[in-house]
Amino acid sequence: MTESAHTALDLYDAAAIERKWQARWERDGTNHTDVDAGVRPYYTLMMFPYPSAEGLHVGNLFAFTGNDIHGRYQRQHGHTVFEPMGYDAFGIHSENYALKVGVNPMELIPRNIDNFRRQLKRAGLMIDWRYELSTTDPRYYKWTQWLILQLYKRGLAYKKRAAVNWCPNDKTVLANEQVINGVCERCGAKVEQRLLEQWFFRITDYAGRLLENLDHLDWSESTKSAQRNWIGRSEGAEIVFRLHDYLEFAGAATVMRTSTSEMSALPPTDIRVFTTRPDTVFGATYLVLAPEHPLVERITTDEERTSVDDYRARTARQDLVARKVTKEKTGVFTGAYAMNPANGQPIPIWIADYVLMEYGTGAIMAVPGHDERDFEFAKTFGLPIVRVVAGPRENERTPLTGAYTDSEDPAQLVNSGRFNGLVVSKAKAAIVEWLAEHDRGRAVVNYRLHDWCISRQRYWGPPIPFIYCDKCGVVPVPESDLPVKLPIVEDFQPDDSGISPLARVESWYRVKCPSCGGQGRRETDVSDTFLDSSWYYLRYPSAGRDDVAFDPVLTDKWLPVDSYIGGNEHAVLHLLYSRFVTMVLHDAGMLPFDEPFVKFRAHGTIVRDGAKMSKSRGNVVNPDEYIEEWGADAFRTYLMFLGPYEEGGDFQDRGISGVRRFLDRLWVSALEAQRSGAADVAVLRKLHKTIRKVTEDIPKLSYNTAIAAMMEYMNVLRAGERTPHVAETEPLIQLVAPFAPHVAEELWERFGHKRTIFDCGWPSFDPELAADELVTMAVQVNGKTRGTIQVAPEATQEDALAAAMAELAIARFVTADPARVIFVKGRLLNIVVKD
């Protein structure tokens, strides 16, 4: 090391360098994106954060840094990169915090945002701050409200009184996606069922398309799989069971061929059930309706009325936890009977809470012989169990000790009349066809996905833009009147009424009906935060435009998003809603594409010292402290080095020093680099291998191995305390730039460059230099490695064999003539000797 490297001036002072370059970037507009004229647009997006009072979480920074590296790399490859940032600042999270500290979120949020912006700037992200947005800005939520109106126009937004998930703690409705194991995902309170008037989006209309498109998306497999599970497609059949007065028909061998007119002595009441096993219809020995099924009222007999009413009252009050935890079967008989359309047998109709009103038709045909839940129920209440499917070593009389649910090929039908002997797969189709001929069934596809409830009885969100008028009914707010501004409300504490705090602000909600001019009343619910985030990526290029939600020309140029990186916790919430909204706008002719994110990668999560970070554990990493101590460049690079990006990893305080040491050595190498003389060919070979490796790894998000490759090169560059050459050092600075942008800029400038390193291209590698001069081949005898040989990469089997036999250490294992030789060029030679 030369003495000059020790002078104060030339110390690697990360803080000073980072301050200098952040100011420089701001002054020069280095991170500005020319959205109108920029060529080769590349839109790289990070999931915008919720600006919490605690400030930026290391997880946020992990996500953003990964995205930033990708963006900077694309820019070095000549793209005009757009890397915007915004804040998802509406919602219960912010509101609850505001309530806790007793400050209106309208005051609180801007403060949090200022803090976030400060922290984000310190991290050295390549963000064009001119396009920053916040979902709480009336200029943003004006268009969120506009979006609601677009869905309404297309019949995709509707209001209904429905049983919804009610969080008694947050005092609001939750979307299904926000209920985890029966508790509120936010506060953990047991979620209750409530009947409220709510606004819904008809996302179920898009279930099929949302599912099918997944096959063509370049997304993390785990995310696609989560969406598939969530959408939950089931193929099956709807089967009609006709209601009958059992007493009248008891004993009469009524079968399906009985004409409809003969059977309709009583008003025919069809009970439609959904099943994925239409092949088992002959084994349906009773029906079960969900307790809240609308037909229950009508079919219940006077004798059973009391017990049915009791049961319905009991299950209605039950919270979801109780329902899910105790899988014990309960239910009551309605007194009514239906006719099994396959065999004409009268079968009793029960109600039970194991049947869910929200799925299928809210009614099932129970086949206890072949469904575990039905079996359990039948056992509990002594209902008949009939075998209609038999396995390979069974027949129609083999007793059932439990439900036989196997439907794989040898399983075939028994006790099923003309369908006996058919394998299950064939029987399904045949029975559905037969039922369809008699108008008693049809093939249907069912989805688990529910419509999206967007109403929230809270304060901190965009008011849903409708007005209720006694004369005109529901009237959408005219688009020209948007935004419907959220008023400043002193008391925004929600209560148990199920009515939003906005309903207390009479001056706000009393308005003229836009249609008739009479007295009207605003909708007082606000919309779900997930609606805000379902379209923000469309807004960024047009942020600041007040005339449109998203400019068609800019949208065409920048969207869909080229690369989206975010957490998998949004696999079924944000990422599904965004796809839905994009599809709707596409169908409305407003977007030329119907998927918003061409490529999505779920990043991993960071734990610390093997444990999840949490305030109570006291192991939360505060980015500010680490940036203070090690510099943003070292912190960024360490975050990317601690594990595979898509898996996350373990943050260990000690680990960061290794990365900082690497940057220190880079610094010294660059300052010492010689201009005179020639570069070392062996070092250049390693350099070109490194360029190749880093160039390939960054697009794959294999950041940890890219950094490892650069460290490896550093070890070669400085081996034996040699003084590196400029030609050996300069390209390395370019490789490091996406990870450690400040120090790279500084060194780049010291190398005499005038423009930002990010506009000076990416080093290319010379394949010939990157290739090895000599390769080390493993030599095995009978599959055991006995030594290595150095040969030219293109050495033939004969060359390699000769070289191997020349090595005594190897040759001594070759005790006879080789029976076989396996040769993998440049890699391995295996001499097989028979003994």
Next chain:
RNA sequence: GCCGAAGUGGUGGAACUGGUAGACGCGCUGGCUUCAGGAGCCAGUGGGCGCAAGCUCGUGGGGGUUCGAGUCCCCCCUUCGGCACCA
């Protein structure tokens, strides 16, 4: 229960389409340098046996395919994530 991901040194993690397991970093050991160091540099570092050359075992467990298996196939165990009375 269903779906997805994953089990590799003391530790975080590498390993291309089956081809020298443990790259790179942390830690540790020894040495050099230093007034000093939570600094820098050099060397070593999977286990066992051996003075050594070397031998041998080794990627959660058990089988298998192969000249050759961390990687492929079958069975099992464990961890993490998602869904879950979804008919």
